[in-house]
Amino acid sequence: MRALTLIPGQNHSLALQEIDQPDCSLGHLLVRCLDLGICGTDIEIAAGNYGWAPEGKQYLVIGHEALGEIIWAPDDSGFQPGDLVVGFVRRPDPVPCPNCAAGEWDTCSNGEYVERGIKSIDGYGSEQFALASAYAIRVPLSMRATAVLVEPASIVAKAWEQIRRIGARAHWQPKCALITGAGPVGLLAALMGEQQGFDMHVFDQVETGPKPDLVRALGATYHSGKLKDLDLRPDIIIECTGAAPVILDAFALNGRNGIVCLAGLSSGQHALDFDIGEIGRRLVLENDLIFGSVNANRRHYEQAVAALRTADQLWLQRLITRRVPLEQWPEAFERQSDDIKVVIDFTG
Template sequence: MAKKKMLAVMKTARAYGCELREVDVPRPGPGEALVRTLACSICGTDKHIYKWGAWAEKRIPTPLIFGHECAGEVVELGPDAGDAAVGDYVSVECHVFCNRCRQCASGLRHICRDVKIFGVDFNGCFAEYFTVPARCLWKNDPRIEPEVACLQDPFGNATFTVSSCEVSGKTVAVVGDGPIGIYAAGIARAFGARRIFGLGLVDSKLAMMKQFGADEVINVKRRDPVSEIMAATKGEGVDVSLEMTGAAPAINQAIAILRRGGKMALFGLPDGPVSMDIAEGVIFKGLTLLGINGREVFNTWEEMLPLLAEKRVDPRPVTTHKFKLADFVKAMETGLDPNVDSGKIVLAP
């Protein structure tokens, strides 16, 4: 049985920051599970919610317990909670799909028309306990520890991006040296890419991309990735580019380094419209451009399982800091501090 009261990280004021509060442990409603949090991690989305801004003002209801990347143990079930069971060791697919729309009916639940996001549209996991629709639970392999299992949301983004481009035997450029870009380099290696280029802005992160499996890394602040990759591929360009930044110059570079007939996955979210030369850059080159949203439910989770359980890709080096949930503000400020070389930040109650 769960406790009566719990610690929760809440967005109360519609301004910078958050509050730590003691609140009632929620009760699972129909179709829901109550989960005891074992580990959770901070995502870019959480930083936007914490800092507040135009997106958060428009999207985020308050008060809100935020957070969506987690691992935990089911401690109670509401009525009709499917085949979930008390004691299950789980993580959460944060895209809460409706199971009724056309996308859901055709195996595209990650782009459900009526999707609600756990920890964005309703209370999430930055708390000792949380409730979630049981259909969104993924049963973890016990070989995957909670501090790794909570990373399956971003690791799943990387896995879905890589697997969408069928990289086996191909030359691949990973554009962006954030956690998801670093994971993607390791996953592309595990999926049999022939040669991997890593592009980014931070030497320490690029070194980690190399550690994860990139053959060559290019700091785009100092070197021109387009001429270097063209030279390295005998003027052809790469077969696949994976765009993880959302920055307009990076998107254009990711297109320019592609060979004719190449494929590009766009995962990084631009702030607004991006201008590009569609005629020369895309049409005449016969490129395939692919938008990547979330993870396939639950196909991507199946693909991640052997990677993580068999440690074919070990995401742990990207996690630079660990905090207690009670020290959430310190954890978030560490993640936001431009003078701290932080990667993924993991919290535990």
């Protein structure tokens, strides 16, 4: 069986190689990989920046955004052969901590969780993989072409849920929302904002190409240039770039009683000169709030499937700008100017 493997921490080690068939002796689902989405995390792991192999192994099978088809399922699993499934990324820590024990493994309090294709457990980038039914969600057959987007959609489903919960702290009636970054996560965040009826705005650096077109097709407003120059005071900002200058500008842009959600990961290598006192002053005097959000639990995957199921499937298909056959997998890790979501096709 072929799989995309690498040695964590070692650049240029990513390879397509033969590995053993998955072990389903514990009653796990046996799943055939159909589509594997590639994101910035995968590219950074492939560059040797981080990643952890399973205990006792040298290599890690990468891939955490996957759509699969069940080949075999135990009778009591609730699944059957032919079902389309998406597997969750994170698994609870072995203790488990109070959050993990409550099914909120996305907020693990001791950091001992594992993540498929990232931290200490093999990912989904193999022709077949085993998947515990407790960490799988069924998707409709009608979403065959777009369900690979469920995992990134779960990230922003959680972000929107947290925003709503925080907003309930007061009599809050937000109307305007801004997304910074028009990659897959940003565009999916904009989609969910449109579905909730917000006046949606999306900011990105590019001025032409598929990103502005996709934003306008949603009925949202696209912006480029400098974020700090926007004539806008949004009630909600979801920051999806992880770029330090954009994050800083976002802090200064939100309206009174505003909420800024940081959903993009920063490299942490950009030193900026800014007045933390002024930011603190605005947070206090305007009742603003800034928070971070990462990963997702079952509830957020369910919300993601619901959002994608009701979306325009043709619009969602446009987010997938390249499908790369498995035999040509290196092309999926070579970024192109018009890329949004690149998917490796395991079915060829």
